[in-house]
Each structure stands twice: as structure tokens, then as C-alpha cells.
Amino acid sequence: MANACWAESVEDAQQEFAHLERAHVIGHESTFWHVEVHVLMLVWAFRSRSAKEAVGQLFWIVDAATKTVFSLVSQGNTGGANVSPFRKMPIAPDLVTLIHEPKSGV
Template identity: 70%
Template sequence: MQRSFSQRIAPYVEAELANATWARSIGNIQQEFFYLERAHVIGQESTYWHVKVHVLMLLWASRNNSLKEILGQVFRIVGAATKTAFGLVPQGNTGGANVSPFKKMPISPELATLIEKAKSSV
């Protein structure tokens, strides 16, 4: 049985989420969000991971009292839940409220390799 993209990309997204948890544990909120952004780029073509990362970004925003980020993440959660399955995601977008939710962004070669590996796995 062939595994889905969500299943194949999971280890890479989970690694970034583990890094975010580590950064949070040492009190480095900027680094925590950086890893959430990386998880977003890697997992944004999976509805499950796309929504999950935005929820984690919303929790980050709430812990850090960032109203702009809270509002941005609520909007993005709705979009991720309703648009991802149709392929309506701006590739490379880092997912934070500091960038337009519609803006395509370059994907680093490192992350692009992980995404392609997950897409091409059989």
C-alpha cells in the first residue's frame, strides 16, 4: 500500500516541530517561530500538517501576546483547512502574519530536497 504525502512528509515536519519545542524550552521564541516556519514550508501541501502548523503558530502568538499574529493565524487556519486539498497554497510561504498569505516565496534547497523526496517516494 502506498503511503500518502502527509505520511511521507511527517518525519521532516515532526523534526522541525521537535526543534521548535526545544527552542521554546530554552526560552528562544524567535528560534521557535523559525522552526515553525520551516515546518510550514515543508508540510503546507498536506491539509493535516498545514492546519496543525498554523494552530501551533496561533498558540505561539497567544503565548507571546501578539494580536497581529493571532488574527493572522485564525485567517490562515481557515484557509489551510479549506484550500490546501485543492492545491491552493503559495509554495514556500513561511506562514507567519508578517507575510501575505498569498505570497509565493523561494524554498531553500535543503527544504526543497525534503519535499521532493516525500513527493517521489513510492
Template identity: 55%
Template sequence: MFSQFTRNIKPYVNAELDLAHLANKNGKFMEAFEHLENAHVLGQESTYFHVKVHILMFCWAFKQNDLRELFGQIFRIAGAATKTAFGLIPSGNTGGANVSPFKAMPISADYSDFIARAKSDVQ
């Protein structure tokens, strides 16, 4: 059901999602969103994780009553669901409504390494 990349990147994405959940639980809402952004960078080449993270960002925006983020995530959920499988994603984009959904961004060395490792195990 899931691609090999999705299976390989899963521990890294889930680690960030766990940190986001913990930060939310502790009332550190901006920190939680930063972890969602990290999960987005790591998982955006997987349709499953790309859509999942945008849905979680949508939920975060709803709970924070952040209408700009909420509406931005609706657009991004649709894009993630329809464009990821074709590789139409801007590398390194953090996924929030505060950046263009088309803007490529630098990826940290650690995250580049995690992504490269997940891709190399695919071949």
C-alpha cells in the same frame, strides 16, 4: 487516513516541530517561530500538517501576546483547512502574519529536496 505525501514528509516536519518545542522550552521564542515557519514550508502541501502548524503558530502568538500574529493565524487556519486539498497554496510561504498568505516564496535547496523526495515516493 493520511496521504502518502503526509506520511513521507512527516519526519522532516516533526524534526522542525521538535526544534520549535525545544527552543520554546529554552526561552528562545523567535527561534521557535522560525522552526514553525520551516515546518510550514515543508508541510503546507499536507492539509494535516498545514493546519497543525498554523494552530501551533496561533498558540505561539497567544503565549507571546502577539495580537497581530494571533489574528493572522485565525485567517490562515481557515485557509489551510479549506484550500490545501485543492492545491491553493503559495509555494514556500513561511506562514506567519508578517507575509501575505498569498505570496509564493523561494524554498531552500534542502527543503526542496525533502519535498521532492516525499512527492516522488508517492508515485
């Protein structure tokens, strides 16, 4: 998410969204982070004037808030409005490492 903030600061909207998609894959296991990424994607959609993405993200926010706790998320899904919420996608190897590394006592 920090990388997305950086990309926003240099006005690289495409790179910003790509970083948000990666954050989405990482945040799937946490309702808080899953919803947070979708909210940031919604903000991105408004700034980018993408009505399709904004509508999609409104749907995804509700979906993430109600289904993540029950692990009803599609593995690897990048979370954009251009992807079906039911579509499983491969996870980038570097993200697999991050997802499966031991969590600290936070």
C-alpha cells in the same frame, strides 16, 4: 516541529517561530500538517502576546483547512501574519530536498 519544541523549551521564541515557518513550508502538501503548524503558530502568538499574529493565524487556519486540499497554497510561503497568503517565496535548498525525497509507505 521537534526543533520548534526544543526552542520553546529553552525559551527562544524567535527561533521557535523560525522553525515553525520551516515546518509550514514542508507541510504545505498535507491539510493536516498545514493546519497543525498554523495552530502551533497561534499558540506561539498567544504566548508571545502578539495580537496581530494571533488574528493572522486564525485567518490562516481557516485558509489552510479549506484550500490545501485543492493545492491553493503559495509555494514557499512561511505562514506568518506578516506575509500575504498569496506571496510565493523561495524554498530553502535543504527544505527542497526534504519535500522531494520519496515518501515511505506511511
